[in-house]
Amino acid sequence: MEKETDRSGIFEPKLDYAPNEMFPCFADVLKIENNHQHGRHVVAKEDIDVGKTVMVDQSYFAETFNLKYRRCGIFFREVENLKPCNKCTFTMFCPRCEGNSFHDIECDVNPTYFGCLSFASFRMVIIRSILLAMNAFDDIDQLIAAVEEILSSDAVEAPESLSDPQSKYRAFFKLQPNSKENVDEKLPQKIYLIYRLLIGQSKVSKIFHSEASKRFLMHLFGHHVIVIKNWIRSDRYKTGRKGLFNEDIEVYYEHRISITASYFNHSCSPNAYITAQNGLNIAVVLRPVRKNEQLCVTYDEQILMKPKTERQRDLQSKFKFQCKCDRCKQPQLESSTLNSNLRIKLDPIFQSIFESRSVHDYQTFLSLKANAFGLLKKYKKVAWSAEVYRIIYSLYTLALMETETATAGSMPFTGHIFNITFD
Template sequence: MSIDACYEGVIAKLTDEGKILEISKKLISLQTNSARVLFVYELIESLKAFPKVLEVKKDDNVSTYYRNQGNLFFKATQNYEALQFYNLSLIHAPLGTESYSLALANRSAVLFSMKQYDECIHDIDTVFAMEYPRDLEKKLSKRKSMCENFILKNKEVKEDSTKANFQVGEILKFDHERDKTYICASSKLQVVFNDEMGRHVVAKEDIQVGEILAHENPYLAVVLKSQMLVCCNYCLSRDLNLLPCKSCCFALYCSKECSEKAWKEYHRVECGLLATLVHMEFTKLELLALRIVIRARTDHKNWPELLEKLVEIEKNLNTPLRGCENLGDNWVYDSKYYASIHTLESNVEKRSVSDIFQKSITAAVFLKFLIENTDFMNADDAKHHNRIKNWVAGTLLLHGMTSPTNMHGIITNTANKNGDYVDELNIGSAPYPFCSLINHSCAPNVVRYSKLGFAEQILVALRPIKKGMQIFDNYGPVFRRRSHLKRSFIANIRPIFSKLFLFINQVLFALTHCSKNVNQSLYYLDYSGQQTRVDTS
């Protein structure tokens, strides 16, 4: 059952019972997010409409099936497809088994074919460090030796390339100081507030084309399902030696460090739920809401510490310190701290009752999963338990509402057949609290840039910005469709800005060697163990 089917099923039952108007009136009368979610929670419970949590375990037979599929693609010299199937084989293989080592060994063959010699050696060494079928040793040793010879021959070329990349890395750096409060941003920017625009960003000084105005890392990120087999599920790097979560069949990581960070911050809680979350087709924004709530708790030692911190956060809502964290001598607005995420605008007063009801169903389903299938909400006494339940319920809905208008897609450009970096590739989604303060325009004066394999957003001036002018971003095609240009002057200059926008993007992406032109048709395993093809082109 998908989350949409769950919602439609609840609506159908309420319609049959003639309760739609009654429920709508009740929902409108409730004043807090927690009251809304708990009301809907009890409603779904009474209708016996909660979905069940599914379980997908690692399995040698499934691993073997996907390894065989990888072999077929490898024989057909379709390396990228073969790589993904071997990753599927690896992710489903019980740790330390023959299936696990065979998946790595076969992936090393693909990496050799792709001339990724360092990565090939890495996989071979991983196999040699574990129990493996001894008939592999001769073949893998020979492959490793061949890789070492190729690396030795190409050493000078690699050294030159490394130097060039290092110099290019210096291009997208600040030429001036960072702001003392909004520490990811240039000191040339200022956050201000008025009733018409809300919180927004203006220029404190004149800004030239190409100036770097912000470097912001997200609070966390959610990788798209179509990218799960080629990206680290924590840092989003395009690592060729990804290794799986020890417990679930849905997360791959580029390093032990990323795996441990993900486990500590959110994955320990969501690990056993991922099969259900994938099967139910929750959107990336809904998954962000769940993951943010989990991390808000793991960022703090215990529930009392978090609940105490929330009191401080709420006190600053209507002050210039909104979303800021107290670091002793200074208050800072930084994506590392939950305060910056908690205080993003939800626009709840502008939402329809149907929208609130639908988002409350999603929050109630998440709440049900967390209560019955994890230890996330464990408390020492009933008083704390009720307070925790209220907070989790309300905050799941809060972030369900903040995500659509504040979260940013992580999109980069890939080269087309002509070598131009104009094709877009969507990797994931994440909360960037500073970039979220920038208002939308169809004719923006800044552009956000993300290098493939990184979650950091870099804000670049698209055209000259005079002191006192507001900074405007373009939120994407949905917002462009909803916006109406009222003056023909703006309509006439849009093509000019579009060309300039495209030119700057091409320069940035070409300079930083952001990606390779790879096959973007990816494969993943759905909850039932069946192969599903996702065309992301």
């Protein structure tokens, strides 16, 4: 992955190809397809080499409670020259977002952050999703007409574009839940509470003034919640403190939805991986991808080294689907991924990666990552082996470390989130 750094030392990932015109977050070597077998999925338009960055997607929205003083509250990116909102001092703006109309409404809701943190996060995420819907259309009638049309169209259509707010909203709306399980009994109550909070704002009640439009808003909440509950991804870090029951206290620092990241299917022999950093979702190719081949990631890196029965059991219980990926279907692929490749195993670079267990500085981190990608490139003709898996797994670990270093590690209030007092 090519990276450039600006004065503030924030790394900016870049696509390794020109962006796609309709899907600017995608390199123009990818397309989204849609069929019965795979649903919406991502396919290569041409051969793609190992190490290529093929997606850099700004999260559709995110909630970064712990990072709110370091990131722009509109784009969730860490940038220079942040200024707090004059009114709530709860949201920071970068120069280009100052006075953003979203925040007019959020501002009045923000100070009610007190209380259960996870519910507060959930609340902000739902409200932001509704504001994105409202902002995408000129008026409420247009929004209602658009939602009616979306509901009557093919539920699993592939998006035609993601280059403007309306098509992004349509694509968000169309993200299908992969299961109807895990229904939270208190959900209707929570939805109603958030709905009341939003409709209680005079700016909102002026827009949704008729009974019919209020009913519409309530339904919209319900739909958004289903999509969000299914597709939200979260990063958390351990505070190092123990809770009442001696459990590790963990703190979320980002909840996010990336529309395009949601289109990648799972495979137990993934040829790409997605990492999240600084409000961006980045996809990089791990194994050579042929033209017309699907790009797959793993939904759970923990399962990669497990045999088929365990993987299938884990995927079923966590993600409610029966995996039918190539590795699960082809016994020879399964055995090669569990077998050792002596050439890689004896490669000094491979050994050096797994000798250096702890990473204390950014330079070491970067060289480990470069070595891992170097090996994946060098041995790209090796179909699969236990070593290839270990290298891929090490990249997941490094990605997690990178996120933590870039966020939690240098946070001014690490571990003390619950002690912060607000003005």
